Amino acid sequence: MSDPVWNVMLASCPSRTSLARVANKWTAMIVIALSDGPARFGAIRDRVGGISGKVLADTLRDLERDGLLTRTAYDEMPPRVEYELTLLGLTLREPLTALGRWAEHHIEEVLVARDAYDQRSADPVTS
Amino acid sequence: MSDPVWNVMLASCPSRTSLARVANKWTAMIVIALSDGPARFGAIRDRVGGISGKVLADTLRDLERDGLLTRTAYDEMPPRVEYELTLLGLTLREPLTALGRWAEHHIEEVLVARDAYDQRSADPVTS
């Protein structure tokens, strides 16, 4: 049966859980934003850009829960909280930055294809 | 300025669009499911598993729109529709299967971390 990719990759239900965690827009951006080392809440928000405080807080908590990063709160004033990738989280750097590079390199092709598709759909003559 | 990863990766807004398309649970699973070659609607649904017909149809249309796959409807009875990755879609295979492999290999660690976290949160004594 030649052991097709999708069979070993998609069949086992438990691994779907972690794929869902990892194949996620914000997860990818946050891991990339932490690739250079620990950063605090506000810095991550600035680097990622366009993410709301709630969504960032929620996502960081989930990532901490799944052991991808650690949260360290310093008892200072003003408060300071630092997030850092764990060893497990570091293993995600490569695949996710690869995905990020793909997005950079192919964004143009995607947009061209999208325009062409929308053109076709809008134009009633060219069926 | 040492050109940190997150700066070139996250700053440019347009590439965020394509990252969002690609860093997505269903996109990843569908691309993986099509990695071995073209497949029809029902086959994809079976391989992916746990996806509703509506969501699969919606996602396939979006992926076609963005030039990642082609849709070919054969005028037969019963109807047959085949989906196949484009050249652009094929370039996604490597990064996404890499992510899939990550999910397989590290699912255990994720689940252990998650259990430990939930234990801590549930237990009122161990603060």
Added chain:
DNA sequence: CTGAATCCCTATAGATACTG
């Protein structure tokens, strides 16, 4: 019988505004 569009409904992502 297959592919998929449509309606309806719930769950959750996400934005805005506020608090310690």
Added chain:
DNA sequence: CAGTATCTATAGGGATTCAG
């Protein structure tokens, strides 16, 4: 500054319907 409360929009699921 970091995080929560509250509200809204959208993604996603299920059943039904329809066309080829």
